[in-house]
Amino acid sequence: MNTLPSLPRRRFLGELLSVGPALALARARASTGSRPAFTATGREFSFDTGAVRGTLRAGGQSKGLIPVYDSVSGAPLARSYGWFSPYRLLDDTTRYGDAAWSWASTAVLQADGSVKVSWAADDGHPFDLEAHYRWSSARVLDFSLRLSATRLLRRMEVFLASYFEGFPITVVQAGDPAAFLGVPRTAGDWQMFPRDEAAVKIIQDGRWKRPPSPVQWSIRPPYHAPLAVRRDAAKGMAAVLMTRPEECFAVATPYDSEVHRSVYFALFGRDLRTGESAATSARLVVGPGISDEQAVGLYREFLQEVRK
Numbered sequence: 001m002n003t004l005p006s007l008p009r010r011r012f013l014g015e016l017l018s019v020g021p022a023l024a025l026a027r028a029r030a031s032t033g034s035r036p037a038f039t040a041t042g043r044e045f046s047f048d049t050g051a052v053r054g055t056l057r058a059g060g061q062s063k064g065l066i067p068v069y070d071s072v073s074g075a076p077l078a079r080s081y082g083w084f085s086p087y088r089l090l091d092d093t094t095r096y097g098d099a100a101w102s103w104a105s106t107a108v109l110q111a112d113g114s115v116k117v118s119w120a121a122d123d124g125h126p127f128d129l130e131a132h133y134r135w136s137s138a139r140v141l142d143f144s145l146r147l148s149a150t151r152l153l154r155r156m157e158v159f160l161a162s163y164f165e166g167f168p169i170t171v172v173q174a175g176d177p178a179a180f181l182g183v184p185r186t187a188g189d190w191q192m193f194p195r196d197e198a199a200v201k202i203i204q205d206g207r208w209k210r211p212p213s214p215v216q217w218s219i220r221p222p223y224h225a226p227l228a229v230r231r232d233a234a235k236g237m238a239a240v241l242m243t244r245p246e247e248c249f250a251v252a253t254p255y256d257s258e259v260h261r262s263v264y265f266a267l268f269g270r271d272l273r274t275g276e277s278a279a280t281s282a283r284l285v286v287g288p289g290i291s292d293e294q295a296v297g298l299y300r301e302f303l304q305e306v307r308k
Contacts, residue, residue, distance in 0.1 A: 036135035037113020045107065045115050051138040052077060052286060056107075062086070062117055063101045064162070065133070065141070075235055080260075081163035083284055084143040086131060087264070088159040095210040096125050100158075126151045127272075129158070139287045146279040149272035155202050157249075157269050162241055162284065164261040167230035170253050171292065173299075178224035180292045185255040188218025192252045192266070196222060199249035202269045223251050227299045228263045229292065238290040242299045243267070244306060247280035281306050 036049035043060030047053060054068035054077075064082025069075065086100035097103055103125060107117045114134035121128050132144040147158060171180035174193045183191050194200045200219055208215045226248040230239045243265045250266035268278045283302045290298075 035113065036138055038109060038115050038133070038135070039113075040109045043107075045109060047135065049135055049138040054078070056082075056115055056133055057117070058082075061101055062103075062105045062107075062119075062131075066163075070235070070237075073235075076165040077167075077237070077239075077286065078163055079165050081161065081262075083141065083162045084131075084133065084282065085161045085163075086129065086145065086158055087161040088157075089125070089129075090157045090159065090207040090210075092154040092205060092207070095207065098212055100129065121150045127153065127156070136283075139285055141284045141286075142281065143283070144279065144281040145267065146277055147268065147272070148277040149274055151274050153272045155205065155269055156272050156278070157202070157207070158267045159252075160243075160265045160267055160282065162239075162263050164230055164232075164239060166232040166235060167237070167239055167261050168257045169231040169233070170256055170263065171229050171231075172220075172223060172251050172253065173225045173227040173296070174223045174251075175221040176224070180229070180295075181221065183220075183253050183255050185258075187220060188255070189258065190215050190217050190252070190254050191220050192217040192250045193220045193223040194250045195226075195245065195248065199266075199269065203250060203266070217252065225296075225299055226251050226265060227295060228253065229290070229295050230261065230263060236288050237286065238288075238295075240285040240290055240295045240298055241265075241282070242302050243282035244280050244303070247278065 038045040038047050044058055045056040048071055051071055052068055053071045054065055056065050058066055064085030066082030067079040068077040089096040089100055103119050105117050105119045107115055109115055117131045119129040127150055128148045130146045134142045136142050170183045172193050174181045192203055203217055226243045226245050228241050228251055241263050247267055248265050249269040252264040254260055267280055285298050
């Protein structure tokens with residue numbers, strides 16, 4: 001007779017009902033201490049959680065997790081740009097380089113199997129940046145980010161990107177009353193769900209007119225939570241992305257079937273004095289059959305964990 005891992009049965013059954021069998025079992029396995037880990041392979045870090053496999057820092061470049069494949073079917077889940085990739089670095093007057101992935105960085109495998117990536121301040125970047133990638137279970141990727149200013153920065157933003165292969169349908173929890181709103185092309189090629197009116201002022205302060213690849217954002221209703229879901233009916237899969245509202249001033253995405261298949265979090269957006277830091281965390285859950293209701297449950301669990 002099969003037995004469950006050491007996760008208490010009542011808790012396991014509650015998770016089974018709230019998030020579905022695949023995610024509940026993944027968490028149960030993680031509770032035994034067999035949390036998935038990255039493995040250093042030269043300048044890259046490989047992983048196979050049993051659910052997804054791939055590479056972090058492919059070619060030694062800080063483009064997040066890319067490529068990523070389903071461990072069972074081999075179907076690609078990301079292979080153009082990566083998951084949780086710090087992208088544009090913006091303040092009230094400057095775009096620092098074209099992207100964080102073209103700024104030299106170093107990475108170190110940690111004793112617990114996670115990876116820390118560091119960018120050191122230089123002539124073109126008046127701040128340090130550190131990212132931390134950790135598998136919490138087979139289908140749950142946790143990410144944290146810290147930016148430390150070496151001079152005064154005004155309305156400093158890190159635009160965090162995640163890109164997918166397939167996953168053409170996107171919804172964002174937004175509006176009042178809260179609902180999961182779609183992103184049809186009729187609402188604009190590039191769409192942003194701000195936190196509030198102050199966030200809109202940051203979005204429209206001219207930062208997105210700076211080359212390369214300037215963007216004109218369509219402003220959608222304010223987000224209810226920085227929570228987005230991308231779905232792929234052909235794969236039977238969903239990807240749920242979430243972060244902390246205190247440090248996210250907008251959720252952004254192109255229209256549904258646009259080629260990038262991306263979700264972005266506009267992080268921080270506030271002034272930092274010399275020596276001051278801003279930090280936050282985010283989570284990506286990928287799995288079969290995650291409903292909107294289950295996505296909300298996953299987000300609530302995330303907030304409980306990061307606010308302990």
